[in-house]
Amino acid sequence: MKFGIMVNEGPYTHQASDSAYFFTKAALDKGHEIFRVFFYHDGVQNGTDFTTPPQDDRNVVKRWSELAQEHDLDLVLCVAAAQRRGLVDEDEQKRHGKDGHNVAPGFRISGLGQLIEAGIQADRLVVFGD
Amino acid sequence: MLHIVNKSPFTTTSLESCLRVSKPGATILLIEDGVYGALDGSRVSDTVRAALADRTVCVLGVDAAARGIEGKVLDGIDVVDYDGFVDLVAANDGVQSWL
Amino acid sequence: MSEAGATKKFLYINRKAPYGTIYAWESLEVVLIGAAFEQDVSLLFMDDGVYQLIKGMDTKGIGMKNFSATYSALGDYDVNKIYVDQDALAERGLTLEDLQHLVWEDENEDWAEKDSIRLVSRDEIAGLLEEQDVIFNF
Numbered sequence: 001m002k003f004g005i006m007v008n009e010g011p012y013t014h015q016a017s018d019s020a021y022f023f024t025k026a027a028l029d030k031g032h033e034i035f036r037v038f039f040y041h042d043g044v045q046n047g048t049d050f051t052t053p054p055q056d057d058r059n060v061v062k063r064w065s066e067l068a069q070e071h072d073l074d075l076v077l078c079v080a081a082a083q084r085r086g087l088v089d090e091d092e093q094k095r096h097g098k099d100g101h102n103v104a105p106g107f108r109i110s111g112l113g114q115l116i117e118a119g120i121q122a123d124r125l126v127v128f129g130d
Numbered sequence: 131m132l133h134i135v136n137k138s139p140f141t142t143t144s145l146e147s148c149l150r151v152s153k154p155g156a157t158i159l160l161i162e163d164g165v166y167g168a169l170d171g172s173r174v175s176d177t178v179r180a181a182l183a184d185r186t187v188c189v190l191g192v193d194a195a196a197r198g199i200e201g202k203v204l205d206g207i208d209v210v211d212y213d214g215f216v217d218l219v220a221a222n223d224g225v226q227s228w229l
Numbered sequence: 230m231s232e233a234g235a236t237k238k239f240l241y242i243n244r245k246a247p248y249g250t251i252y253a254w255e256s257l258e259v260v261l262i263g264a265a266f267e268q269d270v271s272l273l274f275m276d277d278g279v280y281q282l283i284k285g286m287d288t289k290g291i292g293m294k295n296f297s298a299t300y301s302a303l304g305d306y307d308v309n310k311i312y313v314d315q316d317a318l319a320e321r322g323l324t325l326e327d328l329q330h331l332v333w334e335d336e337n338e339d340w341a342e343k344d345s346i347r348l349v350s351r352d353e354i355a356g357l358l359e360e361q362d363v364i365f366n367f
Contacts, residue, residue: 001220008229008367015162019136023219026212032220041255041367080258112262119363120237120266124219126134127227127366131359143276147244151275153355226358229244229366 003027004118005037008129010045011060012053017046020128021063028071036074036118037064039107041129044077044087047107061104068106075107076114131156132222135164136229139174144228149177154184159210159218161190168194168203175204182206190215237362239268243278245367248293253281256367257299264306272303273349273357275314279321282313282328282346297329304333304345312357315348 005024009016024034039046051061068075077087086102089109093101103109119125133152139145145160145167152158158181160167167178168189181187182204191209194200203209210218219225241260247253263270274282281300288295303311311331318324331345349357358364 003219006365015136019161022212023215027216027219030213030216032216040259041251081255112259113266115259116263116266116268119239119263119365120268124225125363125365126219126225127229127364128136129227129229129366144244147276150351151355151358153359224359224361224364226242226364227366 001124002033002035002122004035004115004122004125006115006118006125006127006129007037007039007043007046008041008127010042011051013042014130016128016130017043017060017064018058020126021060021067023126023128024073025067028067034071034073035122036076036114038076038078038115038118040078040081040112040115042081042085043129044082044085047075047077047082047087047104047109049102049104051104065104065106073106077103077107077109078115079109079111082109131224131226132218133158134225134227135160135167136162136227138163138166139172140166145174146177148226148228149181152181152185157186157188157218157222159188159190159215161193161215163197165189165194165197165199165203168207169199170202170204179204179206188214188218236267236269238360239263239270239363239365240273240357240361241270241365241367242273242275243281243367244274244276246277246280247286247296248288248291252367253278254294254296256365257296259365259367260303260308261299261306264308270308271310271312271357271361272308273312273314273354275317275354277317279313279317279323279328282331283323284327284329300329300331303331307333309333309343309345310347311345312347312349312354314351314354316351318348
């Protein structure tokens with residue numbers, strides 16, 4: 001089965017990203033396909049490359065990056081939500097004259113159409129949020 | 131249909147709305163802080179127990195254990211793991227997350 | 230349920246009040262983008278989501294962009310199935326008269342103006358949920 005996952009909250013403040021991560025991992029382990037993980041609202045903060053969590057706690061961002069690499073996942077940060085919250089890739093950096101870019105490996109910034117497409121193409125869309 | 135509730139019944143109306151709107155035959159999965167809805171002896175236990183008559187209610191075991199309530203869940207509530215969560219989503223045509 | 234390859238039934242559920250959090254506005258942004266994909270779209274307002282449709286909002290004092298007009302534009306985007314939980318309204322001391330009058334123009338009936346808002350009971354909401362292929366919550 002093909003799953004679309006929507007993550008509406010950022011790392012640490014809510015459990016949503018953790019729940020989504022464990023669900024995604026379990027689905028992959030069971031042989032399902034993850035069409036896309038789409039991060040919206042504060043969920044775009046899951047894609048920040050500048051996170052430095054304490055050593056004795058999980059690294060939510062890195063965990064997603066590693067899962068993406070291991071399974072060739074498509075992790076998408078909504079561009080409108082990202083612009084509001086300061087998630088910037090190299091294109092956005094150039095376009096808006098920012099000092100740097102901060103999207104973690106495995107994530108890409110794209111439009112809400114990617115979420116709609118996930119709804120159309122996946123067999124199931126599961127939403128994690130507040 | 132699968133309904134997912136992730137908030138305590140004392141914080142939001144999510145569980146209440148879910149119970150009012152879910153149909154007989156539906157499955158309700160309590161995750162994150164939603165697992166508190168599975169606790170026996172609370173102000174909402176009777177409502178949840180009544181739902182068990184025509185719906186399936188499950189609780190995500192790891193979330194209940196994290197909150198120290200795994201042994202205090204209402205009789206009749208199934209405990210599932212993330213594999214079970216995935217299976218529930220696959221088995222149900224619709225998924226509603228009561229955020 | 231719709232068949233594979235056919236249009237899917239998309240339901241966007243709004244259960245949160247506007248302005249105290251961003252969910253109301255950002256969910257509308259999804260609806261507007263989604264309108265271009267020509268799926269079978271419905272919106273449902275229940276719980277505190279019914280507050281989003283109250284008319285006469287004035288956000289100047291809080292310095293936030295007033296997005297009330299976006300709801301009235303939904304008809305132009307072919308989003309005309311807007312379900313409102315009548316019990317949620319009543320619990321909150323509201324009636325249909327407190328809400329914006331949302332309309333759409335039916336090209337199949339000489340562009341006759343029709344109401345987009347349909348008040349629904351909880352039983353009807355239960356049925357609506359079961360019909361959907363994809364349900365978004367914010």
